Amino acid sequence: MANKLDFLKQFDQLTALFPVQGNARAVIHNGLDFPTTRDEYWKYTRVTSLVESRYVRNVPNIDSIDAFRVPGLDAQYLVFVNGEYSERLSDTQLIQGVEVTSMRLAEGDRKQHMLEHLDRYVDSKTQAFHALNTSYFIDGSFITVEKNTVLSDPICILNISADKQQANNIRNLIVVGEMAKAEFINLHEGYDNAGSLTNAITELKVEQGGDASLYMIQNDGAESAHINTIQVAQEKDSQSKVVTITQTGKLVRNNLNFTVSGQGCESNMYGIYFTSDRQHVDNHTYVDHTTPNCNSNELYKGVMSDRSTGVFNGKIMVRREAQQTNAFQSNQNILLSDKATIYTKPELEIYADDVKCSHGCTIGQLDEEAMFYLQSRGLDKAAAAKLLVQAFAGDVTAKITNDALREKVEGFLHQKFEDQHA
Amino acid sequence: MSDFLRIKNLRASIEGNQILKGIDLEVNPGEVHAIMGPNGSGKSTLSSVLAGREEYEVEADEVMFLGKELLEMAPEERSREGLFLAFQYPVEIPGVSNINFLKAAINAKRQHQGLEDITAKDFMVMVKEKQALVELKQSLANRSVNEGFSGGEKKRNEIFQMAMLQPRLGILDETDSGLDIDALKIVANGVNKLKSKDNAFILITHYQRLLNYIVPDFVHVLYNGRIVKSGDKSLALELEEKGYDWIINELEAV
Numbered sequence: 001m002a003n004k005l006d007f008l009k010q011f012d013q014l015t016a017l018f019p020v021q022g023n024a025r026a027v028i029h030n031g032l033d034f035p036t037t038r039d040e041y042w043k044y045t046r047v048t049s050l051v052e053s054r055y056v057r058n059v060p061n062i063d064s065i066d067a068f069r070v071p072g073l074d075a076q077y078l079v080f081v082n083g084e085y086s087e088r089l090s091d092t093q094l095i096q097g098v099e100v101t102s103m104r105l106a107e108g109d110r111k112q113h114m115l116e117h118l119d120r121y122v123d124s125k126t127q128a129f130h131a132l133n134t135s136y137f138i139d140g141s142f143i144t145v146e147k148n149t150v151l152s153d154p155i156c157i158l159n160i161s162a163d164k165q166q167a168n169n170i171r172n173l174i175v176v177g178e179m180a181k182a183e184f185i186n187l188h189e190g191y192d193n194a195g196s197l198t199n200a201i202t203e204l205k206v207e208q209g210g211d212a213s214l215y216m217i218q219n220d221g222a223e224s225a226h227i228n229t230i231q232v233a234q235e236k237d238s239q240s241k242v243v244t245i246t247q248t249g250k251l252v253r254n255n256l257n258f259t260v261s262g263q264g265c266e267s268n269m270y271g272i273y274f275t276s277d278r279q280h281v282d283n284h285t286y287v288d289h290t291t292p293n294c295n296s297n298e299l300y301k302g303v304m305s306d307r308s309t310g311v312f313n314g315k316i317m318v319r320r321e322a323q324q325t326n327a328f329q330s331n332q333n334i335l336l337s338d339k340a341t342i343y344t345k346p347e348l349e350i351y352a353d354d355v356k357c358s359h360g361c362t363i364g365q366l367d368e369e370a371m372f373y374l375q376s377r378g379l380d381k382a383a384a385a386k387l388l389v390q391a392f393a394g395d396v397t398a399k400i401t402n403d404a405l406r407e408k409v410e411g412f413l414h415q416k417f418e419d420q421h422a
Numbered sequence: 423m424s425d426f427l428r429i430k431n432l433r434a435s436i437e438g439n440q441i442l443k444g445i446d447l448e449v450n451p452g453e454v455h456a457i458m459g460p461n462g463s464g465k466s467t468l469s470s471v472l473a474g475r476e477e478y479e480v481e482a483d484e485v486m487f488l489g490k491e492l493l494e495m496a497p498e499e500r501s502r503e504g505l506f507l508a509f510q511y512p513v514e515i516p517g518v519s520n521i522n523f524l525k526a527a528i529n530a531k532r533q534h535q536g537l538e539d540i541t542a543k544d545f546m547v548m549v550k551e552k553q554a555l556v557e558l559k560q561s562l563a564n565r566s567v568n569e570g571f572s573g574g575e576k577k578r579n580e581i582f583q584m585a586m587l588q589p590r591l592g593i594l595d596e597t598d599s600g601l602d603i604d605a606l607k608i609v610a611n612g613v614n615k616l617k618s619k620d621n622a623f624i625l626i627t628h629y630q631r632l633l634n635y636i637v638p639d640f641v642h643v644l645y646n647g648r649i650v651k652s653g654d655k656s657l658a659l660e661l662e663e664k665g666y667d668w669i670i671n672e673l674e675a676v
């Protein structure tokens with residue numbers, strides 16, 4: 001693939017900050033190729049144009065992040081513009097037991113601590129977009145929550161994608177210590193960024209007995225693409241929750257993976273994708289149950305309109321040792337247009353015999369009886385449909401336990417409907 | 423001639439089956455009409471067609487409601503103009519709050535009338551008052567629309583919604599079926615309180631019992647897609663006593 005080397009050449013002048021970056025560059029320059037639709041897990045999602053594009057690098061000046069803040073949210077913001085940390089725009093606070101650092105600026109013991117975890121959980125050897133990210137990220141967030149620390153407010157990582165044809169490799173590393181509890185929001189926003197690519201990786205490590213929630217809000221803009229990987233690594237007795245809300249993006253691909261290394265863990269994953277125009281949103285999730293007595297719960301809901309496409313692939317692996325696993329998965333979809341498409345596939349591989357696993361997927365339209373009932377009370381079609389879609393999404397939005405963020409997401413659902421029926 | 427509701431030669435088919443075969447009916451303000459008739463005769467079809475259900479192919483010489491062509495209007499417009507259907511089988515809508523949806527419905531109607539949205543306070547006062555009218559438990563008003571309601575609770579919720587929306591014409595499709603005696607009285611009492619010289623009701627029912635509480639001005643028998651007999655309240659008593667056979671026999675004799 002001569003193309004690949006040409007493509008990579010445009011990034012090669014970026015300085016490698018950490019040894020793992022050199023390793024990843026070697027991997028991607030050699031045998032590892034970008035996926036094509038011939039690869040099973042990329043069958044419906046065509047990324048060729050993304051990895052043949054010419055990108056430019058530019059970090060525009062941004063005066064304020066007010067337009068991107070979640071209204072009413074009490075949180076500290078860690079702000080990156082096109083992958084570059086902005087100390088000026090960030091408002092990190094000193095909180096006992098929490099450290100929030102730009103990867104590039106990490107020094108001494110802090111840097112050492114970071115290198116112990118960086119690139120340990122995600123697979124940069126066989127996944128080309130991971131290798132691309134690891135090779136060329138120019139900065140990232142490194143957040144640690146100390147043992148026994150319980151945070152009352154979330155920490156928000158705001159990634160702004162600004163300007164056209166940018167390729168932003170976004171990197172987050174979060175370590176939640178033993179018995180600690182914290183919520184994180186990764187807010188992706190964009191403006192004037194047609195043709196830009198966000199290629200993001202979040203490694204989330206939850207140590208023994210810890211409890212971490214991560215809300216991934218994708219609002220990069222209608223003309224940009226987003227490839228996102230979240231790798232959650234849980235130790236014994238820990239809990240995690242990842243909620244992925246895809247708002248905008250011409251092409252979005254999410255990989256959400258959980259590995260668990262001890263008993264008594266719970267892993268929760270929820271998502272909403274509400275697509276329009278020719279949007280393409282692909283969610284691939286993977287839970288690898290390797291130890292006994294763990295639970296996983298998954299609920300993804302899709303609403304697709306116009307000529308948009310959704311893809312859902314939920315893989316659950318229950319290995320022979322993972323007895324007494326409870327794994328539940330559900331993917332439900334509503335098609336609002338007969339030109340919209342959903343490809344949904346559960347993928348269960350179960351090798352243990354004493355487990356409870358269930359999965360289900362549904363594809364339907366809005367319930368006609370309910371529509372007529374609401375209309376017969378005076379609501380027009382759009383208002384009736386909006387109520388039904390909000391109700392449909394409600395099972396997932398209810399999992400957003402932060403009120404300000406939940407209201408923002410509900411506001412998005414509301415606005416999307418208004419825009420469609422304007 | 424009345425301008426309230428005038429139906430002439432209304433026909434409706436679904437999937438090639440003609441269900442309504444020419445209905446004539448005139449309703450004036452202040453009147454209560456009862457429609458009775460054997461199962462499958464087309465009573466619910468008539469109410470669905472009037473409310474605007476789209477699955478039917480509908481034809482008529484004329485259907486006028488308050489001076490407007492009813493069949494030209496979308497279901498929501500009919501509602502905003504003052505038509506209300508209490509469903510025979512109210513649908514459950516999980517996740518949609520009864521109260522929120524009613525507020526949206528009331529505001530849709532107010533906008534249609536060129537009024538401002540109802541204030542939160544006025545709305546709550548109205549909810550309290552109408553809840554009391556049909557003795558609907560407060561917890562039900564706050565739940566998802568009909569979700570997990572018992573059969574009787576669903577029917578009460580229909581009357582509660584009717585009371586909130588204050589229609590000009592209320593069509594009650596077997597609201598009395600499945601109600602216990604006390605609930606029947608409460609529902610009937612609710613309707614009687616809503617009754618005025620400006621509005622009218624069409625009660626679809628199988629039982630004379632309801633008509634003891636809500637006294638009809640006219641009773642019609644719908645059979646095989648047509649109104650085959652009309653009379654006053656004594657017709658209902660006669661049907662209760664003798665069933666429908668004598669009417670059907672009369673028809674066949676002609």
Ligand SMILES: Nc1ncnc2c1ncn2[C@@H]1O[C@H](COP(=O)(O)OP(=O)(O)OP(=O)(O)O)[C@@H](O)[C@H]1O
Pocket residue numbers: 436437439441459460461462463464465466467468510
């Ligand atoms: N979708 C449909 N396709 C075919 N036939 C239908 C359809 N819907 C209703 N019908 C038929 O139309 C006829 C009239 O039905 P309708 O529900 O109006 O009767 P009804 O008088 O309300 O009866 P009941 O007293 O049992 O409520 C019935 O024979 C019914 O089977």
Ligand SMILES: [Mg+2]
Pocket residue numbers: 465466467510595596
């Ligand atoms: Mg019926």
